[in-house]
Amino acid sequence: MKYHVWTAVRAFAGLFIVSSCASVPLDGGFRGVQEQVETRSGAHIHWIQGKPEDREVVEQIQSMLSKKLSADEAVQVALLNNPSLQATFEDLGIAQADVVQAGLLKNPVFAARVRFPAQEGSNNTEFSVEQNFLDIILLPARKKLASEKFKQAGFNVGSAVLNLALEVRSTYYTLQGDQQLLAMQRTVVQAAESASELAEHQHMAGNISILDLSNQRAAFHEAKVRLMQSEAGIVAKRERLSSLMGLAEPDNIWKIKAVLPELPHQEPPSGALEDRAISQRLDLAAARQQTQILQRALSLARFGVVSPVTLGVNTEREADRPNLLGPTVEIGIPIFDRGQAASARIQSQLRQSKKQLEAMERQVRSEVRIHRSQLLAARARVEYYRDNIIPLHEQVVHLSQRHYNYMLKGVYALLQAKRNEIDVRSQYIEALTDYWVAQSELERAVGGRLSTLTRDDGTPMKNDESEIPPEEHHMQHDEPEKPPEEHHMQHDEPKKPPEEHHMQHDEPEKPPEEHHHHQGGKPR
Amino acid sequence: MKKHHFHFSFTPLGAAVALVLMLGTIPLAGSGPPGTNIKANLPYTPVVTPNGSTLPWKMVDGVKEFHLVVEEIQWEVAPGMVIKAWGYNGQTPGPTIEAIEGDRVRILVTNQLPEPTAVHWHGVILPSGMDGVQGLTQRGIAPGETFAYEFTLRQHGTQMYHSHGDEMTQIGLGTMGFFIIHPKQRERKIDRDFAIFLSEWFVAPGSSRPNPKIMTDFNIFTFNSRAYPGTAPLVARTGERIRIRFANVAQETHPIHLHGHSFKVVATDGGDIPLSAQWPETTVLVAPGQTRDIELIANPGDWALHCHRRHHPMNAMGHDLPNMLGVDQADVQEKIRELLPHYMAMERTGMGGMQAMAGHMAGPENTLPMMAGDGPYGAIQMGGMFTILKVRDHLKAGDGAAWYQPPEGTVAEKVPAGQRLEPTKP
Numbered sequence: 001m002k003y004h005v006w007t008a009v010r011a012f013a014g015l016f017i018v019s020s021c022a023s024v025p026l027d028g029g030f031r032g033v034q035e036q037v038e039t040r041s042g043a044h045i046h047w048i049q050g051k052p053e054d055r056e057v058v059e060q061i062q063s064m065l066s067k068k069l070s071a072d073e074a075v076q077v078a079l080l081n082n083p084s085l086q087a088t089f090e091d092l093g094i095a096q097a098d099v100v101q102a103g104l105l106k107n108p109v110f111a112a113r114v115r116f117p118a119q120e121g122s123n124n125t126e127f128s129v130e131q132n133f134l135d136i137i138l139l140p141a142r143k144k145l146a147s148e149k150f151k152q153a154g155f156n157v158g159s160a161v162l163n164l165a166l167e168v169r170s171t172y173y174t175l176q177g178d179q180q181l182l183a184m185q186r187t188v189v190q191a192a193e194s195a196s197e198l199a200e201h202q203h204m205a206g207n208i209s210i211l212d213l214s215n216q217r218a219a220f221h222e223a224k225v226r227l228m229q230s231e232a233g234i235v236a237k238r239e240r241l242s243s244l245m246g247l248a249e250p251d252n253i254w255k256i257k258a259v260l261p262e263l264p265h266q267e268p269p270s271g272a273l274e275d276r277a278i279s280q281r282l283d284l285a286a287a288r289q290q291t292q293i294l295q296r297a298l299s300l301a302r303f304g305v306v307s308p309v310t311l312g313v314n315t316e317r318e319a320d321r322p323n324l325l326g327p328t329v330e331i332g333i334p335i336f337d338r339g340q341a342a343s344a345r346i347q348s349q350l351r352q353s354k355k356q357l358e359a360m361e362r363q364v365r366s367e368v369r370i371h372r373s374q375l376l377a378a379r380a381r382v383e384y385y386r387d388n389i390i391p392l393h394e395q396v397v398h399l400s401q402r403h404y405n406y407m408l409k410g411v412y413a414l415l416q417a418k419r420n421e422i423d424v425r426s427q428y429i430e431a432l433t434d435y436w437v438a439q440s441e442l443e444r445a446v447g448g449r450l451s452t453l454t455r456d457d458g459t460p461m462k463n464d465e466s467e468i469p470p471e472e473h474h475m476q477h478d479e480p481e482k483p484p485e486e487h488h489m490q491h492d493e494p495k496k497p498p499e500e501h502h503m504q505h506d507e508p509e510k511p512p513e514e515h516h517h518h519q520g521g522k523p524r
Numbered sequence: 525m526k527k528h529h530f531h532f533s534f535t536p537l538g539a540a541v542a543l544v545l546m547l548g549t550i551p552l553a554g555s556g557p558p559g560t561n562i563k564a565n566l567p568y569t570p571v572v573t574p575n576g577s578t579l580p581w582k583m584v585d586g587v588k589e590f591h592l593v594v595e596e597i598q599w600e601v602a603p604g605m606v607i608k609a610w611g612y613n614g615q616t617p618g619p620t621i622e623a624i625e626g627d628r629v630r631i632l633v634t635n636q637l638p639e640p641t642a643v644h645w646h647g648v649i650l651p652s653g654m655d656g657v658q659g660l661t662q663r664g665i666a667p668g669e670t671f672a673y674e675f676t677l678r679q680h681g682t683q684m685y686h687s688h689g690d691e692m693t694q695i696g697l698g699t700m701g702f703f704i705i706h707p708k709q710r711e712r713k714i715d716r717d718f719a720i721f722l723s724e725w726f727v728a729p730g731s732s733r734p735n736p737k738i739m740t741d742f743n744i745f746t747f748n749s750r751a752y753p754g755t756a757p758l759v760a761r762t763g764e765r766i767r768i769r770f771a772n773v774a775q776e777t778h779p780i781h782l783h784g785h786s787f788k789v790v791a792t793d794g795g796d797i798p799l800s801a802q803w804p805e806t807t808v809l810v811a812p813g814q815t816r817d818i819e820l821i822a823n824p825g826d827w828a829l830h831c832h833r834r835h836h837p838m839n840a841m842g843h844d845l846p847n848m849l850g851v852d853q854a855d856v857q858e859k860i861r862e863l864l865p866h867y868m869a870m871e872r873t874g875m876g877g878m879q880a881m882a883g884h885m886a887g888p889e890n891t892l893p894m895m896a897g898d899g900p901y902g903a904i905q906m907g908g909m910f911t912i913l914k915v916r917d918h919l920k921a922g923d924g925a926a927w928y929q930p931p932e933g934t935v936a937e938k939v940p941a942g943q944r945l946e947p948t949k950p
């Protein structure tokens with residue numbers, strides 16, 4: 001008996017080995033996500049799994065935090081350090097386990113039966129090992145289904161990474177803008193304080209009434225309380241960025257760069273962006289993957305019509321007869337449930353997911369257009385402040401100073417002119433913040449950075465500088481590995497607005513990285 | 525005193541030019557007014573209009589014929605400030621008309637202004653229809669038209685001519701001039717005869733067109749439409765009898781004060797004041813619509829001649845400025861400089877430092893600093909209605925630019941150290 005049992009077991013073991021050797025390498029999925037994220041965001045992700053590399057990552061984070069963080073670095077810290085993101089990475093582990101699970105056959109059922117004769121006689125013993133045959137047949141399909149799901153998990157994780165990157169980026173810019181506004185508000189307070197102090201001295205000298213002095217004092221204190229309000233707002237924004245970067249209280253000594261980047265020279269054309277969004281957005285990829293999954297599920301369900309077929313070996317021994325060994329078959333008869341409901345359900349889901357994908361694609365295109373138009377509107381405002389309003393207010397301050405020199409204007413009027421200038425500079429900063437937030441939003445809509453055209457600080461990327469004439473430089477590609485759809489941005493170049501051309505051609509000798517400095521109204 | 529070189533200062537060169545211009549109209553060697561046929565033997569001492577000129581004439585059938593063209597002009601108030609004024613024959617005040625009692629005069633007036641005008645002969649006794657009041661005594665002279673005024677002079681004295689159409693604009697922009705009628709014979713010879721028109725303007729700092737709508741808040745005050753340091757000095761010899769005629773058709777009264785002399789008001793636009801009725805003065809008040817002639821015997825020296833309203837011998841200054849006198853600004857100045865690097869606290873000790881400051885700090889375009897002028901002892905700190913009567917024992921070329929050399933011991937000086945300085949007690 002023993003012998004026969006082991007024969008049966010061995011036969012199944014062979015089957016098992018054949019079927020289950022398709023285990024997924026432990027971080028293979030993560031590497032894919034890493035690549036997807038890197039091509040789209042330029043940032044690196046790391047899954048902390050208690051490996052020696054973790055140490056390097058901690059050091060990398062520490063070194064970035066020790067200097068003033070750029071937006072890219074803040075994103076990088078978040079991607080390496082955000083605990084929620086690390087939690088999301090486990091989705092990959094879970095999906096990976098599912099793949100392994102799908103490659104495992106159901107354990108065979110071993111049965112033993114002993115029958116005792118009613119009268120005298122020997123016992124009848126029977127052993128059987130049974131395995132659901134369908135399970136074996138469906139195993140490859142199930143594995144495929146699980147690996148499609150695994151792929152989808154990868155897309156979802158990637159999408160979560162990019163969303164976090166976006167949130168960090170726009171939080172970063174908002175904080176940066178607010179910091180600049182705060183600095184300006186401090187200047188306003190300084191102006192108000194100077195005016196108030198002058199009034200104090202005037203009053204002490206017997207030159208003004210307490211009434212006039214009180215007005216100046218009140219203006220100063222009002223400016224100060226507005227500053228206090230802004231300072232509190234900054235604390236909250238910092239805390240938000242801190243938590244996105246996964247930093248706990250003791251690490252909160254980080255600083256970000258003081259000044260928002262200036263405008264890049266031009267925007268990528270919108271047509272290219274929409275196509276790029278469709279091809280690179282990972283949530284779209286996940287949605288597309290859903291139809292794949294359902295397709296697989298459908299074929300699996302169609303198999304399911306065959307209904308359970310159980311194959312087995314049965315060995316039976318009776319004392320006085322030779323052992324019997326023979327196969328067993330059990331087949332479910334698909335009369336009542338031929339799997340039609342399950343299959344119809346999946347078909348509906350499949351159609352539904354295709355429609356949803358279509359809707360999503362339209363939505364994505366629309367998002368790209370909306371955010372691009374917001375970006376252009378913010379750019380127009382920034383340029384208007386930079387090229388018209390700020391220079392005019394600088395002129396007003398300059399001329400007010402001249403009027404002051406000739407005793408045609410008083411010091412309070414001069415200080416007021418300066419305050420007005422600071423006000424429009426603040427409005428400029430607000431517009432510039434809007435621009436960078438809109439750019440982050442556009443990047444989210446496109447599903448990756450627009451950085452083929454600009455660097456983080458807004459300057460054009462440069463690669464082979466020596467070969468490129470300066471005025472064309474900013475359109476050049478810096479990263480040859482970029483997805484092909486970006487290449488045709490270059491062909492769209494003649495469509496860019498004429499005024500951007502003229503900005504360029506004004507000073508062709510200037511090195512490209514200085515282009516954005518040549519505007520008269522360069523805000524400080 | 526540190527000397528600042530700034531473009532509107534009264535440089536010796538500028539003064540020399542002014543003097544040459546002025547001497548050109550002084551009757552040396554019997555020369556007549558420029559452009560006249562009569563070279564010598566005028567029965568009167570021709571009038572000098574500092575910074576201005578005398579209108580030439582010609583005899584036409586026994587009538588002295590003058591020609592005035594009224595037009596918009598570019599007028600330099602002082603170096604560094606040119607305004608769009610309206611004037612006659614390229615100047616404001618227009619060239620001085622001189623004639624003799626009994627003359628028959630014909631004055632042609634050509635209007636090159638963008639609107640009608642008429643010329644009123646202020647104080648001249650004449651037929652009503654020649655009085656030049658637009659709408660009342662005549663039709664307005666349309667742009668491009670020339671009108672003739674003709675009348676016989678039945679009086680002598682310092683009269684005026686000025687626009688009598690849209691006066692707010694036309695007089696406000698400078699359309700006026702002297703009409704001086706000399707007596708056939710003068711009892712006392714006048715050695716020097718000067719004519720100074722008093723005006724005020726509002727020219728927004730940094731602009732160039734006077735605003736004729738301003739009625740009280742003027743910021744530029746002028747002698748013959750020039751503001752110090754653009755005013756030419758009056759030059760005379762010690763002991764000479766000097767007549768100075770003042771005229772005013774503007775908005776404000778001007779108490780004109782002359783240093784170093786006691787003078788008498790000898791005539792008004794109504795005629796001569798009898799000797800017995802004249803009384804000594806150092807300041808003569810000239811109201812709008814009036815002329816006043818003063819006479820004096822020149823004393824040697826450099827003598828200020830100016831309006832005595834404090835803000836008239838100065839140039840534009842803001843009216844609503846905070847009062848910083850006695851205000852310690854040292855610490856605040858540093859704070860403000862962080863915002864405005866060119867900021868300089870002013871006026872703690874008064875406004876006098878402003879002239880030095882204006883010497884190295886830029887002001888608005890086309891705007892004079894409120895005070896200017898460097899004298900032999902430092903900043904003169906004046907502007908507007910201010911000039912200098914320069915009286916020398918011996919006249920020579922260049923006296924207008926040179927400073928008076930006072931005899932030894934006649935200049936106020938610092939009391940030597942160690943001398944008792946106790947104030948006298950009552």
Ligand SMILES: [Cu+2]
Nearest residue numbers: 778831833836
């Ligand atoms: Cu005055």
